Amino acid sequence: MGHHCCSKQKVKRGLWSPEEDEKLVRHITIHGHGCWSSVPKLAGLQRCGKSCRLRWINYLRPDLKRGSFTEQEERTILDVHRILGNRWAQIAKHLPGRTDNEVKNFWNSAIKKKLIAQGLDPNTHNLLSSSQMTKTSTKNNNVVGKLINPHHDQQFNSVFTMDTSSGNKEIIDPKTMSPLLNSASYTNAPTVSLNETSSNISTTFDFQNPSFAWTCRTRMMEFSSCSSSMESTVISTSSSIPPSGFGILSGDYMWGNGLEPCFDRAVHEEILPRPRPEKVSTTEEEIYGVNDQNSTEINAFDSSNIDFEFMDSGLVPPELYCNVNSVDQLAWDC
DNA sequence: AAAAGGCACAACCGCATCTCT
DNA sequence: AAGAGATGCGGTTGTGCCTTT
Secondary structure: OOOHHHOOOOOOOOOOOHHHHHHHHHHHHHHOOOOHHHHHHHHOOOOOHHHHHHHHHHHHOOOOOOOOOOHHHHHHHHHHHHHHOOOHHHHHOOOOOOOHHHHHHHHHHHHHHHHHHOOEOOOOOOEOOHHHHHHHHHHHOEEEEEEEEOOOOEEEEEEEEEEOOOOOEEEEEOOOOEEOOOHHHOOOOOEEEEEEOOOOEEEEEEOOOOOOOEOOOEEEEOOOOOOOOOOEEEEOOOOOOOHHHHHHHHHHHHHHOOOOOOOHHHHHHHHOOOOOOOOOOOOHHHHHOOOOOOOOOOOOOOHHHOOHHHHHOEOOOHHHHHHHHHHHHHHOOO
């Protein structure tokens, strides 16, 4: 039975024949589609209007791009999906010539499987649950962790994986702060190197390109105050960069490279709503961006004021460190 | 060679939202 | 304001091709 819009008509279903395609293309080329429900009759097709619309949008439109998805398109899908979820029509708008159906099919048949293989939940892009994680770890001999904010019980988007058996090095995509699906395609990516002791795992993020490098350390520990019993990872506050600074600097790194930081939500929600330090320094605006804390704008501070040479040595400019650290102490005082 | 299974892609279905009267 | 039809969207199913058994 056809859809209600054409239930009174005798409608054909299933795959479209070349003749039907030709009729539809000819009609729309000459007259436009107008009201889709009237298209079948006007075009001489025994199809439902919805079916005609779908056929045109997904297959017959002249501006459609054909062929396999490029690596760039795949990255775009990943990045947008991380933020929007399964909103295929919205995702497809970022990919000229691609349809929502095409993106959805590509996701379900290819990308989803890659994420699962990496131990990531394709819905959240975070790690799979601890039971699933254990399976993954056992299977792949990987140790996996995530950045988590114990104060707000809310995860950062960033995820890293570390392979403890094969050189302890993995490329992280600076745009998403996630392991690259195809690391060979990203030459400017920072690297992360890992050291494991009996109780701690330290991670060094190494941002070498294009303008600065700095390091931070993480250690795995249990946060009973968090939402679940999942293993959590924090960046040690005893090192040069606290967690919030990590977010800010990551955002800046991305903005500085013309990339929209995937950390944007984390930067905004985690940093901006926090109480400001009582002592306000001259560089506060650079840290917070605009003053309006309710603003939905994502604010990156001005890269031009950062002492990149200082950062290249693996340290943070004193004034920046001071600000970030004061915010951090407030936020992390659980 | 043929059946079974896996896969990618096309198409459909039901529901939500929009638009028009 | 309300209802009916049109449109848009996302989940799901159907189809045909290719590979494996």
